[in-house]
Amino acid sequence: MHSDHSATTPSAPADIQSIRQRATAMLSRFYGYSTFRPLQLDIITTAMTGRDSVVLMPTGGGKSICYQIPALLSDGVVIVVSPLIALMKDQVAALTSNGIPAAAVNSMQTEEENRDILEQLYSGRVRILYISPERLLLEIDRWSSDLNIALFAIDEAHCISQWGHDFRPGYTRLRCIKEQYPHVPVMALTATADRLTRDDIAAQLALTDPRLFIGSFDRPNISLRVMTNPGKTQRVNFICSMIDRYRNDSGIVYCISRKGAEEMDRQLRGRGYRSVVYHAGLSVSERNLAQDRFINGDVQVVCATVAFGMGIDKSNIRWVVHNNMPRNIESYYQEIGRAGRDGAKAEAVMFYSYADIATLRSFVDESGQQALNAEKLARMKEYAEASLCRRRILLSYFNETIDHDCGNCDVCLNPPERIDGTVLVLKALSAIVRINGGAGITMLIDILRGVSRQELVQRGFDRIKTYGAGRDLSFGEWNAYISQMIQLGLIDIAYNEHNHLKLTPYGRKILDERSEVLLAKYYPMESRRRAGRKSVAEEKPQLSPAEQLLEQLKTVREKIARKEHVPPYIVFTDKALLEMVRVEPLDMEQFSRVEGVGERKTVKYWRPFVTAIRKFKGVTEKLGTGLSVEETLLLLNAGYDVAAIAEAKGIKPITVYTHLVELINADKLTDFSSVITREQYLRVMEVVKTHPDDYYDILRDEMPAGLPRMAIAITDFLLRKKGNA
Ligand code: ADP
Numbered sequence: 092m093h094s095d096h097s098a099t100t101p102s103a104p105a106d107i108q109s110i111r112q113r114a115t116a117m118l119s120r121f122y123g124y125s126t127f128r129p130l131q132l133d134i135i136t137t138a139m140t141g142r143d144s145v146v147l148m149p150t151g152g153g154k155s156i157c158y159q160i161p162a163l164l165s166d167g168v169v170i171v172v173s174p175l176i177a178l179m180k181d182q183v184a185a186l187t188s189n190g191i192p193a194a195a196v197n198s199m200q201t202e203e204e205n206r207d208i209l210e211q212l213y214s215g216r217v218r219i220l221y222i223s224p225e226r227l228l229l230e231i232d233r234w235s236s237d238l239n240i241a242l243f244a245i246d247e248a249h250c251i252s253q254w255g256h257d258f259r260p261g262y263t264r265l266r267c268i269k270e271q272y273p274h275v276p277v278m279a280l281t282a283t284a285d286r287l288t289r290d291d292i293a294a295q296l297a298l299t300d301p302r303l304f305i306g307s308f309d310r311p312n313i314s315l316r317v318m319t320n321p322g323k324t325q326r327v328n329f330i331c332s333m334i335d336r337y338r339n340d341s342g343i344v345y346c347i348s349r350k351g352a353e354e355m356d357r358q359l360r361g362r363g364y365r366s367v368v369y370h371a372g373l374s375v376s377e378r379n380l381a382q383d384r385f386i387n388g389d390v391q392v393v394c395a396t397v398a399f400g401m402g403i404d405k406s407n408i409r410w411v412v413h414n415n416m417p418r419n420i421e422s423y424y425q426e427i428g429r430a431g432r433d434g435a436k437a438e439a440v441m442f443y444s445y446a447d448i449a450t451l452r453s454f455v456d457e458s459g460q461q462a463l464n465a466e467k468l469a470r471m472k473e474y475a476e477a478s479l480c481r482r483r484i485l486l487s488y489f490n491e492t493i494d495h496d497c498g499n500c501d502v503c504l505n506p507p508e509r510i511d512g513t514v515l516v517l518k519a520l521s522a523i524v525r526i527n528g529g530a531g532i533t534m535l536i537d538i539l540r541g542v543s544r545q546e547l548v549q550r551g552f553d554r555i556k557t558y559g560a561g562r563d564l565s566f567g568e569w570n571a572y573i574s575q576m577i578q579l580g581l582i583d584i585a586y587n588e589h590n591h592l593k594l595t596p597y598g599r600k601i602l603d604e605r606s607e608v609l610l611a612k613y614y615p616m617e618s619r620r621r622a623g624r625k626s627v628a629e630e631k632p633q634l635s636p637a638e639q640l641l642e643q644l645k646t647v648r649e650k651i652a653r654k655e656h657v658p659p660y661i662v663f664t665d666k667a668l669l670e671m672v673r674v675e676p677l678d679m680e681q682f683s684r685v686e687g688v689g690e691r692k693t694v695k696y697w698r699p700f701v702t703a704i705r706k707f708k709g710v711t712e713k714l715g716t717g718l719s720v721e722e723t724l725l726l727l728n729a730g731y732d733v734a735a736i737a738e739a740k741g742i743k744p745i746t747v748y749t750h751l752v753e754l755i756n757a758d759k760l761t762d763f764s765s766v767i768t769r770e771q772y773l774r775v776m777e778v779v780k781t782h783p784d785d786y787y788d789i790l791r792d793e794m795p796a797g798l799p800r801m802a803i804a805i806t807d808f809l810l811r812k813k814g815n816a
């Protein structure tokens with residue numbers, strides 16, 4: 092039988108307390124984070140006390156840590172079942188860079204590599220194993236009872252459900268996990284699951300009384316914005332300005348069609364930007380290439396259809412632009428959620444046009460579940476047309492209420508000022524009546540503004556009474572106000588009649604009764620921003636000191652990433668770099684305390700980053716070689732032995748021993764296995780006992796100088812401990 096390692100007996104509060112403390116210590120040592128996000132700690136203790144769980148958290152919510160930390164807290168291995176093979180490599184790289192031994196078994200590696208890794212499982216050297224469901228089903232029968240498994244984590248667990256949108260047949264047989272390992276806890280994780288799917292996950296996996304965790308879907312770091320009816324050039328200009336703003340990072344442009352994605356990609360490349368296209372019409376190898384180039388930071392932007400994104404775990408996506416409105420809020424939320432996964436500031440901008448609605452309506456008509464999909468589209472449209480905080484609308488869709496406006500969406504930042512729009516409404520409505528609802532929005536505006544273009548004149552629209560009645564307003568103003576009239580339900584768009592505008596019964600009533608209508612005041616935001624942007628493009632942008640430092644740290648990161656053949660965000664996330672900019676660490680110790688910098692990364696990277704920061708700050712005094720005792724402790728904890736510490740710091744081993752003595756005397760070092768062997772210790776004690784005055788000379792040739800003195804400090808420590816007990 093397999094080991095029953097993660098106690099199934101109910102845990103005493105004291106145990107839970109100790110798990111929490113140790114988990115927090117691991118979070119700081121290996122990840123460099125000082126606090127857990129909500130739910131993470133409860134999820135970890137649930138697993139550590141042997142209970143099953145279902146975890147619902149949005150993408151970027153911090154699910155991985157929930158199953159990774161149990162691997163650090165127990166002797167057993169954590170098996171992570173994931174359908175996203177392409178992602179495994181990245182996750183293993185991220186773990187390894189933090190000093191956590193992890194590996195993956197999948198079809199992208201040679202069979203020999205896979206065999207090797209599976210063998211290593213028994214040695215306890217691999218702490219976290221990523222495996223595809225198909226492969227797990229093959230292996231699970233071969234595993235012997237010697238294999239100590241601490242936890243099974245089922246990632247993307249919605250794939251198990253027929254109700255979910257990503258059903259994978261390979262997942263349905265995963266109930267064999269619980270059958271074969273009834274006492275090993277299972278943690279099922281997903282970012283998308285309605286109640287039906289949620290229950291299905293638990294049932295399909297045969298979980299025992301699982302605890303359900305539902306994290307907040309709020310992603311406050313992503314700002315939300317909708318631009319209504321932007322023109323073609325305006326769209327491209329805007330996307331270019333995003334690329335410029337985040338020159339060293341990347342973004343995604345989502346398009347409704349393959350053609351649209353290709354066209355956008357062409358435009359961007361035409362303007363000299365590094366762009367790549369991704370959609371389901373490309374071959375598998377073309378798609379993989381595009382995805383790799385995006386992940387490695389080769390390109391600044393990917394122009395894609397919805398086919399792109401599943402399994403994208405790149406933490407420095409800073410922006411997502413929707414060139415077209417998505418078909419429902421679930422998709423929208425998942426797509427914007429790919430930005431800002433490191434928690435640093437990110438932007439989501441959606442272009443909204445009535446033409447999209449027509450296309451999306453036709454999708455709905457062709458879909459299997461018309462009524463449902465029509466309703467979902469209607470909710471999406473409400474979001475796009477909102478004059479309320481957009482985040483509140485989004486979260487309320489997921490049944491999550493927040494009792495305040497978010498302050499980070501366009502509506503919150505530009506709360507609409509109301510004006511008396513009665514006269515404008517009457518002009519527009521009567522124009523529609525006079526032309527018998529025979530025009531779309533552009534034509535209507537041209538009529539109101541008295542434009543004399545050919546088609547308009549030919550159809551006699553220049554002879555109606557309201558022709559030119561709205562000359563005083565710009566096209567943009569009319570466009571905005573008519574959009575509002577549509578949102579208010581005064582006007583309807585006849586999608587089946589060339590998108591011509593019609594009066595609704597409510598509009599007819601307003602027109603007849605001439606009642607007052609309030610509209611949100613129009614601000615020519617775009618024109619102002621465009622003017623600003625022009626000067627930005629012409630001159631070199633003025634960066635603030637913080638931005639300058641950030642740029643330099645990114646360069647340092649880039650160099651390291653290239654040398655180590657990993658994507659830059661594996662070295663440090665943007666969020667960690669931003670923290671460095673804020674804290675400005677000037678030595679190794681300060682560096683180690685930066686949020687997002689764990690022990691291993693401290694040891695590996697402190698020099699180049701601290702050097703860059705010191706240079707930037709004009710600190711001329713030479714960087715000390717790091718003589719502090721604390722630094723020695725840190726290196727020791729990161730797995731360095733005395734010789735390696737001496738070398739890393741450029742000091743003599745005897746000095747390291749002096750530090751160790753100091754640490755032992757201060758009770759800061761309590762595990763001596765890495766600094767002295769049992770034989771060495773006993774030998775020192777023996778000689779000290781027999782030759783108390785000249786033990787040093789006798790031992791000099793046998794062991795490093797400094798070691799005997801440390802052994803004596805250890806004895807003192809042990810005596811102290813006994814005394815306390
Ligand atoms: P998910 O798997 O839910 O999509 P991840 O586990 O990849 O999300 O986490 C997203 C980001 O949040 C990662 O950069 C991760 O390091 C960071 N993160 C997770 N937990 C914490 C925490 N407690 N404090 C700070 N950052 C965290």
Ligand code: ZN
Pocket residue numbers: 479480481482483496497498499500501502503
């Ligand atoms: Zn808001």
